[in-house]
Each structure stands twice: as C-alpha cells, then as structure tokens.
C-alpha cells in the first residue's frame with residue numbers, strides 16, 4: 001500500500017472581487033502535508049492565511065487550482081477536517097458541554113458514546129469543572145480551549161488551526177502548545193497551524209511555510225529537524241527562528257532580541 | 269443615593285401626577301363633571317366591582333388580547349422564520365410586507381369589520397393583525413441578520429437544516445424575536461381596547477368606556493383609562509421578566 005497522500009494544495013489562486021476591483025488573496029500556492037505532518041503557516045497580516053484555511057475547509061470553492069484531502073477534491077466542509085477559528089466562535093446560548101457536543105450532531109455514535117467523548121475532551125483541555133458554564137462566563141483562554149475540544153471531539157484526521165493561541169497570555173500559551181503538540185502527535189493528526197508567533201511555529205511544526213503578501217504566496221518552506229523541535233534553547237532552534245524572522249522581513253537583531261526574551265521566559 | 273431609595277424613583281412622578289390631579293379636582297375650581305376627583309373614581313371602581321362585574325370585563329378584555337396575541341404572534345413567528353431563512357421568499361414577499369407596514373393599524377378596522385363582522389371574529393381578527401406585525405418584522409430581521417461567522421460554523425460542523433435552525437438561527441434571533449413579542453403584547457392590548465370601542469358592544473374595558481361616554485360618566489371613563497394603562501404596564505413588566513429568564517445566557 002502506498003502512503004496516504006494527506007493534504008495537497010496544487011496551484012491554488014484566489015481572487016476576491018471587491019468594490020473598485022479585485023484583490024489577489026492567494027497566488028499559485030503549492031503545499032502538501034503528509035499524513036501526520038504538522039505544518040505551520042507564518043506570514044504578515046493579510047497574506048491570505050485564513051483564506052487558505054477556508055478553502056481547505058471547503059467553505060469557499062470559487063478558486064483556481066486543486067485542493068485534495070486524502071486524494072479527494074474538497075467540495076464542502078466535512079467532519080474529517082476539524083477547525084479552530086481565529087476567534088473562539090462558541091455559540092453563546094449553549095453551555096461548554098453543549099458547544100462541544102454540537103460538533104457531534106452529525107456523528108452516528110450512540111448518546112452514551114457521545115457523552116463520553118465530550119467529557120473526555122473537556123478533560124483533555126482541563127475544563128471539566130466548567131462543563132455547565134456559558135461562554136460569557138469563561139476567560140478568553142478557556143473559551144479557546146473549548147473551541148479546541150470542539151474541533152477534536154470528532155477525532156478528525158485533519159486539524160486546521162487559525163492562530164488558536166493568539167489571544168492567550170504567555171503562560172497559558174506555552175502550556176497549550178505542549179498539549180497541542182501531544183494531542184496531534186498521539187492522534188496521528190495532520191495539522192495546519194496558522195500563527196504569528198515564529199517561536200510557536202518552530203516549536204510545534206515539522207515544516208514551516210513562510211508566506212508573503214500582495215499577492216499572498218509562499219516565499220519558502222523550511223523543514224524543522226527533530227532535534228530542533230524539542231528544545232527552545234538549542235542553537236539550532238534559535239538559528240531557524242532567526243531565518244524565519246529574516247524571511248518575514250524582521251531585522252535580524254530584533255529576531256535575536258525576541259529569542260533572548262524567549263530564553264528568559266523558558267528559564268524562568 | 270442608596271439602592272433602597274432607588275426603587276422608589278420610578279414612583280415619584282406618577283404619585284405627583286395623581287396628587288396634582290386630586291388637588292386640581294378639589295381646589296382648582298374645575299368642573300367636577302369633567303374632572304372628577306380620585307375619590308369619585310375610586311368610588312366608581314367599588315361600584316363597578318360590586319354591581320357591574322368589573323373583574324369579568326377586565327378578564328374578557330384580557331382573554332381577547334391573549335387569543336389575538338396567540339394567533340397573531342404564532343403566525344408572525346412562523347412566517348418571519350420562513351421568510352428570514354429563505355432569501356428567495358424574502359425577495360418575493362419583502363415589498364408586500366413593507367407596504368403592509370405603512371398602513372396605520374386602525375385603518376384596518378373598517379375593512380376587517382366588513383370581512384369578519386363587528387362581533388367576536390372581527391375583534392379577534394383585528395387584535396391578531398396588531399400582534400402579527402411586530403413579531404413578523406422582528407423575527408424576519410433577527411433570522412436574516414445571523415452573523416456570518418455562525419453560518420460558517422454551522423457549515424463546518426455540517427449541521428443539518430433543522431440543526432441550523434434549532435441551534436443557530438433561532439437562538440441567534442431570539443433577542444430580536446422577544447422584542448417583537450413584547451411589542452406585540454402591548455399592540456394586542458391596545459388593539460383590544462380599540463376593537464371594543466369601535467366595533468360591536470361586548471363585555472370588556474372598551475365596552476365600559478363606551479357606556480361612560482354615552483352616559484357621560486367621566487369617573488367611569490377615567491377609571492377605564494387608569495385600568496388600561498395599569499394592565500398594559502403589568503403585561504410589559506411580565507414580558508421583561510420572562511425575557512430575562514429565557515435569555516440568561518446573555519448575562520450569565
């Protein structure tokens with residue numbers, strides 16, 4: 001048996017027609033992720049990262065090129081692709097449990113199994129105590145964790161994450177990065193993570209795609225070797241992060257300073 | 269100011285109003301036939317209660333308002349949901365409903381009394397129509413304006429049509445629907461008095477007002493006005509309380 005193809009983005013271009021012309025949001029994107037691979041997308045605001053995720057989800061099928069998931073063209077959203085949006089997007093009128101369970105509406109499992117799955121995933125994100133709370137009673141970080149539980153509860157083989165940790169404080173962020181890393185690798189999940197945090201990309205991903213804006217395109221794809229993946233204080237980790245920051249047009253000195261910041265944070 | 273005092277705040281102006289009324293009636297050289305004192309109105313209330321089955325009249329009016337509110341509200345809710353969720357219907361029926369909205373409520377009375385007669389059917393038709401309009405408009409707008417991000421979420425979770433309505437569209441529109449229902453309650457109440465005044469004589473507060481006018485019983489007229497306002501206020505308060513309970517996720 002040949003290896004499953006995973007996610008394939010082949011020559012994808014996307015244009016938005018707006019008042020007074022068109023915006024080329026994506027231009028000839030070629031990107032693949034093997035089964036079980038963790039891919040990070042970094043790039044300046046407006047370079048088309050969220051747009052690319054919406055196309056992978058099948059929320060928008062009006063584009064040039066092809067997107068294949070497990071070899072099949074994407075026609076519409078499906079439960080094989082879990083999504084964590086840039087904002088938590090919980091339904092305010094449902095409790096935490098209700099929000100996570102909502103993702104199982106189309107699942108054919110029995111009621112008891114569904115209940116177990118919801119409880120298990122609330123436990124995973126450490127929110128069992130808040131099962132009956134409403135979203136307005138949660139902090140931003142807690143809400144985002146519920147959104148992560150909702151995306152995972154179907155056990156999707158593909159996980160799309162649009163800056164899932166962007167709104168969190170540094171401490172929660174570091175903790176959730178570790179959790180995410182464990183969940184994705186334990187579940188053999190193929191993940192695409194959009195992030196502004198280069199440190200996060202290097203820490204979590206197997207490969208990093210750096211995007212440039214106007215039009216949104218891929219400037220470089222950098223592999224992350226296993227030794228780098230583990231340890232933020234590795235010289236290799238810091239060198240890779242500086243390379244990515246350089247590609248993003250951030251001055252090298254700034255990159256070094258940011259790196260030193262992280263070292264202090266990790267040491268503390 | 270402490271919160272203890274704050275709860276009396278809304279009562280100050282009404283109390284002053286009634287005080288001024290009474291003082292004017294007693295010392296203002298006003299013709300008592302046109303401005304009876306509070307005691308006179310109170311005396312009339314006691315007499316009405318004893319001899320004219322005041323409670324029965326109030327209940328008759330409330331029942332009429334309730335039935336009309338039920339019929340009109342249910343119709344408005346159903347039609348509003350359907351139109352709000354079907355863009356095609358929205359295009360098709362939108363203009364007609366906008367025209368409907370321009371027609372003053374009481375302009376329907378002659379028409380409806382021709383179609384349904386001036387009896388109970390005509391009255392209920394008018395009250396239902398009064399309740400229908402605000403529920404329809406608010407439900408329709410509420411459902412049509414569901415944030416795009418929630419529509420997207422429903423798509424990502426591959427919700428069925430029924431789940432999309434039940435878990436997303438309806439709750440998202442609920443605050444707006446409640447606004448419509450609350451207006452409808454007051455509209456139905458006002459329309460009830462209107463129907464009782466302008467259509468055939470029947471038990472009800474409006475009927476008593478008719479008698480007050482014909483027999484020149486000013487105290488009876490004023491009693492009815494006070495009753496109408498008081499009951500309307502109570503209905504409004506009840507609706508507000510119910511809404512706070514049902515929408516507790518907003519403040520929870």
Ligand SMILES: Nc1ncnc2c1ncn2[C@@H]1O[C@H](COP(=O)(O)OP(=O)(O)OP(=O)(O)O)[C@@H](O)[C@H]1O
Nearest residue numbers: 016017018023025044045046047048049050051052
């Ligand atoms: N629905 C839309 N209509 C018109 N233009 C759009 C639409 N969605 C996105 N765009 C445009 O496409 C480009 C890419 O937007 P996108 O949201 O994908 O950026 P992003 O990389 O996710 O940015 P950020 O990091 O700020 O989230 C932007 O120029 C944006 O203005």
Ligand SMILES: [Mg+2]
Nearest residue numbers: 049050051086
């Ligand atoms: Mg984005």
